Amino acid sequence: MTSREQDAVRLLLLIDGACEPLTAAEKAMPALEQAVGVMRTQVKLQKLDFWLRNPDYLANELLTEYESEREEALLDIAGRILGGGEDTAVPLVAGMAGCSLIAVLALLLTRGGTHLPHSPGSPCDDMDTPASAAI
Missing domain, CATH: 1.10.10 (Arc Repressor Mutant, subunit A)
Incomplete structure (x- = not known):
């Protein structure tokens, strides 16, 4: 909290x-x-x-946007968020x-x-x- x-x-x-x-x-x-x-x-x-507070949901939103826009930067940012290897979510x-x-x-x-x-x-x-x- x-x-x-x-x-x-x-x-x-x-x-x-x-x-x-x-x-x-x-x-x-x-x-x-x-x-x-x-x-x-x-x-x-x-x-x-x-x-x-919940970067995994942001990454999911970026991936959804990537599916329609095909903008490589979105995929790169989502990959960096998901590849961080640590739990950064605030409860x-x-x-x-x-x-x-x-x-x-x-x-x-x-x-x-x-x-x-x-x-x-x-x-x-x-x-x-x-x-x-x-x-």
């Missing part, structure tokens, strides 16, 4: 690596004036987190989704690392809420 702080560091790493540039409209929003990127959906963040924790994701992002928020735009009326377990985190 990982600590909330470890989860926060892992998610910050993912947000930093996968965030997209802000649009002109987003740059004009006062709440995002210091943001350098945005993660548009919680689903994307959850998938990336799952693959980071799955029941309930590490939905509102738990918000709780971990909230820890980053208290440290000044992220901003969580809120969509009024959206329940916290709505996995398709846009603009889930900005850094």
Whole structure:
């Protein structure tokens, strides 16, 4: 099991690596004036987190993509993941989704690392809420 702080560091790493540039409209929003990127959906963040914690599933996804794209780099990356010879998976924790994701992002928020735009009326377990985190 990982600590909330470890989860926060892992998610910050993912947000930093996968965030997209802000649009002109987003740059004009006062709440995002210091943001350098945005993660548009919680689903994307959850998938990336799952693959980071379970690299064998990422390798399988890359192999599936290779079957349709025939891009050699995908096969090479999957081979390196599967050929590592060590168990690198972080144990799955029941309930590490939905509102738990918000709780971990909230820890980053208290440290000044992220901003969580809120969509009024959206329940916290709505996995398709846009603009889930900005850094």
